Amino acid sequence: MKLTDRPSDKNHFSRIAYSFSEKRVFFLLSVLSVLVSVVTLWNAVRLWTAIDRRMQNYVTDVSLPLADRLDLQLLHLYQDLQLLENHLSDVQNDMSEAALLAFLDKQAPLLEFSALAMIRPDGSALCTIPLPEDAAGLPGVRASFRGEQGVSFLDRQSILYSIPLWEGGQITGVVAGIQDREKMQQLMRSNAFSGQSLCCLIDTDGSVVISPTDLKPFLQLDDIFVTQSDRAAVGRIERMQEDMKNHRGGVFSFTATNRTDLILSYHPLDSYDWVLLTLVPSNLILQEVERYITRTFLITAGMILLLALILFVFFRASRAYYRQLERFAFEDLLTGEMNNAAFRLRCRELLQGAPAGTRSVALLNILNFKLINETYGAAEGDNTLRRVMESLSRSVSGDEAAARADADNFFLCLRENEPTAIARRLQKITDEINGPQWGESPCLSFSQGVYIVDEPALDITIIQDRAKSACRSLPHGAQGPAFYDSALTERLLREHELNDLFADSLKSGDFHVFLQPKVLLDGDRIAGAEALVRWHHPQRGMIYPSDFIPLFEKNEKICQLDLYVFEQVCLTLRRWIDSGLEPFPVSVNLSRRHFKQSDCLRPFEEIARRYRIPSGLLELELTESILFEDRAIETVKAQILEMHRMGFLCSLDDFGAGYSSLGLLMEFDVDSIKLDRRFFLRLSRRRSKDLVESIISLAHKIGAQTVAEGIETTDQLDFLREMGCDLVQGYVFSRPLPIPAFEDWMKNWPGRASDG
Secondary structure, rough: OOOOOOOHHHHHHHHHHHHHHHHHHHHHHHHHHHHHHHHHHHHHHHHHHHHHHHHHHHHHHHHHHHHHHHHHHHHHHHHHHHHHHHHHHHHHHOOOOHHHHHHHHHHHOOOOEEEEEEEEOOOOOEOOOOOOOOOOHHHHHHHOOOOEEEEEOOOEEEOOOOOEEEEEEEEEEEEEEEEHHHHHHHHHHHHHHHHOOOEEEEOOOOOEEOOOOOOOOHHHHHHHHHHHHOOOHHHHHHHHHHHOOOOEEEEEEEEOOEEEEEEEEEEEEOOOOEEEEEEOHHHHHHHHHHHHHHHHHHHHHHHHHHHHHHHHHHHHHHHHHHHHHHHHHHHHOOOEEEEEHHHHHHHHHHHHHOHHHOOEEEEEEEEOHHHHHHHHHHHHHHHHHHHHHHHHHHHHHOEEEEEEEEOEEEEEOOOOHHHHHHHHHHHHHHHOOOOOOOOOOOOEEEEEEEOOOOOOOOOOHHHHHHHHHHHHHOOOHHHHOOEEOHHHHHHHHHHHHHHHHHHHHHHHHOOEEEEEEEEEEEOOOEEEEEEEEEEEEEEEEEOOHHHHHHHHHHHHOHHHHHHHHHHHHHHHHHHHHHHHOOOOOOEEEHHHHHOOOOOHHHHHHHHHHHOOOOOOOEEEEHHHHHHHOHHHHHHHHHHHHHHHHOOOOEEEEEOOOOOOOOHHHOOOOOOEEEEEEHHHOOOOOOHHHHHHHHHHHHHHHHHHHHEEOOOOHHHHHHHHHHHHOOOEEEOOOOOOOOOOHHHHHHOOHHHOOOOO
């Protein structure tokens, strides 16, 4: 009988087999557990190393923006001082010491300084707070007398920043700004790392320049320098000293004398030979890491498959999501090419490390793009934008970039850096856009602004703004290209200054109304005057109309100025009437900007009613260009009727300065036509005389008076008498005069016309 035939033996072998199988599974699980434990331990060791490296990277990532902010703050300080120096170099000889001191006292809070000072080579100083007697001997001040930026420490609480004051190519003094050290300390404080990090500015020799309130960690760092108790730390510090001398940053971990584990990062500043030190206790991060590793040991074996599955699903979903997100973030949905955000990133890559002046950024703006939408429809407008983008993409190489920024604006980052080469390249691109391959598509013209990037480190937004500024500097309808330069910067600063001055000047009455008479040739009597505005600022002096009128036309402040002049004229007419003088019509210029509002004449009517001005004494002058915009014709016709209803006269100014249409003129019920002075510059030519005679005749036929402006000679005057011109305005009788001077001039009328 076989052993296996015995039931008990069979069960026994079954139990042995089961036990063997159980042990094998146990063994495998044990091996797996050991393997997982070993791998986990190995991974933990690697994790500690990686965490330390990550902590250092994290500290670097947090402290680097702080270093950039400090650099930017110092840059702003010196830019503010430079603007102040530019002003002082112009006015210091024209102002008393008391006036200069008052000026410095007023500017200090505006520039965020505790005080401002002007220090002379002899050691004397103008300042609103006491300075040391040896102010001229301070290290930073001495550096500024050598033509450099400087910084000095007055005491433990104040910092003095200084730059040279130039006059006639010579250094005549030093302009200095004093700021509390606390401001820099506040800027260095960080909320990262639970607020337990500390920052300090040192020089390349390791001396503390600006420290936080708590100096203990830095004093302990100094102790490592002195006692050399930790060779590894000393080696790292020696490397740090070498890096600082070579203007390099870095980070390392070390143990302080109190056995605290610290991470130290150092970042050189571009503004000075200063270095930002950041100290962070390691345990702020390691405490959480230890708990994480403990939990990892407990759940690794059971969760690894589930985690892998979750990660796989999450990875797939995240990948699809981020693909879509990336498309929305960096792709122009209309053209399918890069959008402005992607262009900025690409442009930063191309400019990174590029020498100054080797690249250019251009803006192309489609002229009259709205007409394409209105004429051909929105779909054709979208096709036009896609066509432009496709042409641009084909026209740039791998180390260049092109993108649609917004609406009908496109940016290019090009290798060309010479104006002639850039102009040729842009013309080639324009030819590609309008090439025959596009069939019957509308021909496009572009206004073009270019910035040759002489400061590659600038923010890309600023670089783009400079290209936009160049483009905006073009006259309306011009194509360019226009190039950004320092003159454009000065003009923009000047325009910004005038904009800032406008409101206060209007309130303070710095705008003065001048009157220039209009003389009726039939009887040589004064039959009217034109009101002109002059701006005399108490500090800036005379500001010419050519400087502020176009600017205020552009930003629509001209509407406020027109109302101001109108009210001054009403005030004058009311005074004349009350004093018994016989008034005559006074004309006031009306900007085309008013006609954007349907009730634009209501404020003028209210002012005239308030001053009780009789009908026919106020005349509104319109420039001829406003009558020749197709969309504005009906609006202007209605407004001219409204002027007459309100009791105002209406005249057409500068007739002949543009492309005047005599036929269109017949449709407008104007009371007078002012002939531009260019008609009278070549009266020796028969054709010029015939043209003037025809216009005067036409004006009389439609019931309008004629006014010849800009008349300077008696020969011109005699010709106009012969032609039957109604009124004459110009230097032949009088230049524009302030209202009191104009009233004195009227008392002496009749006068005699003389060659001006």
